[in-house]
Amino acid sequence: QVQLVESGGGLVQAGGSLRLSCAASGRTFSTQAMAWFRQAPGKEREFVAAIRWTGGSTFYADSVKGRFTISRDNAKNTVYLQMNSLKPEDTAVYYCAARQRAPAWVVGAISEYDYWGQGTQVTVSS
Numbered sequence: 001q002v003q004l005v006e007s008g009g010g011l012v013q014a015g016g017s018l019r020l021s022c023a024a025s026g027r028t029f030s031t032q033a034m035a036w037f038r039q040a041p042g043k044e045r046e047f048v049a050a051i052r053w054t055g056g057s058t059f060y061a062d063s064v065k066g067r068f069t070i071s072r073d074n075a076k077n078t079v080y081l082q083m084n085s086l087k088p089e090d091t092a093v094y095y096c097a098a099r100q101r102a103p104a105w106v107v108g109a110i111s112e113y114d115y116w117g118q119g120t121q122v123t124v125s126s
Contacts, residue, residue, distance in 0.1 A: 002026045002115040004096045009120030012086055016124070020081040022096030022117060030100040034079040035113060036070065038092035038122075045095065047108035049081060059107045064090075086124045093119040 008020040035050035049070040050059045058070050069082040097113035105112045
C-alpha cells in the first residue's frame with residue numbers, strides 16, 4: 001500500500017502562484033510514475049501533469065502547459081506541482097496519484113493509477 005498526502009492548496013488571486021506537494025509513504029519503491037489530476041465542481045476529474053519516477057520525463061495537459069511545472073524529489077518520495085499565472089478556471093480540488101504497474105502507461109487516464117490522495121483545494125479569484 002502507498003499513502004499519498006497533498007498539501008499547499010489555498011486561495012490566490014488570478015495571476016498568482018501556488019506550489020502543491022504530495023508526499024508518498026509506504027511501499028513506494030515500486031512507484032513508476034506520479035501525477036496530478038483536478039476536479040472542478042460539477043465536472044469530471046481531469047489530467048493535469050505527470051512525471052516518470054525514473055528519468056523524470058514530464059507530461060502536461062494543454063491547458064496548463066507553460067504555466068505549471070511538475071517535479072519530484074526521489075529521496076523524499078515527494079512530487080510537486082508549481083502553478084504560475086493561475087486563472088479562475090484552475091479552481092478545483094487537486095489530487096495526487098501514483099502508479100506502480102509497468103512503466104508504459106496512458107498518462108492521462110484515471111484508471112492507470114493505483115493510489116490516490118485525498119485532494120487539496122485550490123481557489124483562484126478573479
